[in-house]
Structures are given as C-alpha cells and as structure tokens.
Amino acid sequence: xxxxxxxxxxxxxxCKAKTNGLxxxxxxxxxxxxxxxxxxxxxxxxxxxxxxxxxxxxxxxxETGAPIKTRPPMKTYMRIYGLCAVAEEVCAAQSVPVTYVxxxxxxxxxxxxxRATKExxxxxxxxxxxxxxxxxxxxxxxxxxxxRGHLDPKFSASRxxxx
Numbered sequence: 001x002x003x004x005x006x007x008x009x010x011x012x013x014x015c016k017a018k019t020n021g022l023x024x025x026x027x028x029x030x031x032x033x034x035x036x037x038x039x040x041x042x043x044x045x046x047x048x049x050x051x052x053x054x055x056x057x058x059x060x061x062x063e064t065g066a067p068i069k070t071r072p073p074m075k076t077y078m079r080i081y082g083l084c085a086v087a088e089e090v091c092a093a094q095s096v097p098v099t100y101v102x103x104x105x106x107x108x109x110x111x112x113x114x115r116a117t118k119e120x121x122x123x124x125x126x127x128x129x130x131x132x133x134x135x136x137x138x139x140x141x142x143x144x145x146x147x148r149g150h151l152d153p154k155f156s157a158s159r160x161x162x163x
Contacts, residue, residue: 001038002144005155007128008038010144012136013083020079024086031090043091044147046139047100048080101146109149109156110142 001008015026034040054069061068084100091098108114111124118135125138132138149156 001034001040002148007141010125010129010132010137010141012134012140014136020082023079024082027083027086028090031087032094035090035094035096040096042147042151043087043096043098044106044143044150045084045087045098045100046106046143047102048084049077051077099147099150101143101150106143106146109146 001010013027013030015023017023017026035043049072054071057068057070059068060066088098104114107116107121110116111120113120116124118139121142122132122135122138125132125141128141132141
C-alpha cells in the first residue's frame with residue numbers, strides 16, 4: 001500500500017482454507033476491511049494466467065527431443081479467476097476502480113527489467129522495506145509501484161532509473 005509518495009506496507013494474501021468458497025470469502029472480508037480502514041482509492045491486480053498458456057515441465061520428449069509442455073490444471077484457473085472476480089466485486093461495492101496489469105509491465109516499472117524473477121523483485125522490494133521476506137508481498141509492492149506511476153506520470157520512471 002502506498003499513500004502518494006509514502007510507502008505504508010506490503011503484505012501477501014494467505015488463506016489456509018481448503019475450498020475455493022472459503023478462500024473467496026476470506027479475500028472478500030480481508031479486502032473490504034483494508035479498503036475501509038485505509039481509504040483505498042484505487043486497486044491494481046496482476047493479470048491472471050491466460051487459459052491458453054503452456055508451461056515447460058523440465059522434461060524432454062525422448063522421441064522428439066522437444067521440451068514437454070503442459071497446461072495448469074483447471075482448478076488453478078478456477079481459483080485465480082475467482083479471486084479476481086471477488087476483488088472486482090468488493091472494489092465495485094465501494095466505488096474503487098480496479099486496473100489489471102500484465103506481469104512484464106509492472107516488473108519493468110519496478111525493477112527496470114520486464115523479465116525480472118520473483119527473487120529480483122524481492123531484492124528490489126527489500127530496498128524499500130528490508131523486513132519484506134515474502135515473494136508475494138514483494139510482488140504486491142511491485143504492482144502497487146506500477147499503479148502509482150500509471151496514475152501519476154511523475155512516478156512513472158522505474159525505480160532503477162531514478163537511483
């Protein structure tokens with residue numbers, strides 16, 4: 001969470017519930033409270049996975065020599081898209097606009113490298129708050145960093161370009 005030029009905090013969404021319904025409920029309650037308690041004016045969310053992506057398994061097909069690829073299971077998409085829907089609904093109920101941002105776009109703004117790893121994002125986040133140890137919290141800060149630049153051009157240069 002950023003308040004203009006001031007960094008407030010970075011957190012991760014973590015829910016140990018075993019069902020999607022309970023995870024969605026936890027997000028609804030948590031996000032509603034954050035928006036209310038802190039007067040959030042705008043929310044940014046990393047664009048969810050596309051349903052047509054293929055990811056490498058790290059294995060090679062012995063017959064063709066080509067990398068073996070797979071697609072994430074449908075339960076992954078159900079969870080991701082469900083979380084996005086809940087976030088949009090909570091924000092709409094409180095008249096808070098939501099903006100989706102592609103992973104490479106926010107990474108470029110935050111680290112200066114569109115293909116930065118999670119670990120590089122964490123290293124960048126730790127320059128702002130050395131107590132951040134979660135990759136997810138670090139990435140949430142990166143998304144927030146991008147949003148600030150998106151909303152106010154004076155903040156649009158990447159962090160590394162300003163140092």
